Amino acid sequence: MKINIVAFGIAKEIINSPECSLEVKTPCSVGSLKETLMAKYEEFQKLKSIKFAINEDYQEDRFLLNEGDEVVIIPPVSGG
């Protein structure tokens, strides 16, 4: 299935776009999406961490994605 991903902060600069789409096998977990992304954009491997938000909530690696989910890359946050 195709997963559309939105990026903010340094993630937006790494993929050089505010969004991208990746073709992944079904079922696809957050963990395997992370691996696919890190393989495609090696610069992600140099970050302190990356997390994922699915439909506006943080999800762990084992969480399974559904087509149409809102997937957002969350690089280390630095508000305040």
Add this chain to the structure above:
Amino acid sequence: MRDIKILDTPLNTQLCHDAVEDPAAGGIVVFVGVVRDQTKNRKVVQLVFESYVPMALKEMNKIADLLYQRWGILHVCIHHRIGVLDIGEIPVIIAVSTPHRQAAFEACQYAIDTLKETVPIWKKEIFKDGAVWVSARP
């Protein structure tokens, strides 16, 4: 009441204070974050903040929920600004009112510490000769 906002206009400290006033309050603690002119001895020119706004509001509301549960606060106001900020401008204000002062200090401290860890807001430090996304790299 809770007043939780992400704004692209200058923040107002008085407004945040007034939002948490209550006759039952024995103390109001207001934390005001300010843009500093240097980081690690490097002169900062500006900061740029961006946010995944709907999720950031959701996470800020989770912080507020916890303040009510754990510290029995009366009211909370959290305003965060996004966009380009100059030195001395205010990126964040957190105001908390409680019946007794100790809880207000603790709740406010918890709120700013947790905001910095969980709320999807990012800041980029702009220097004369470059720019860095804060905390992104080890």
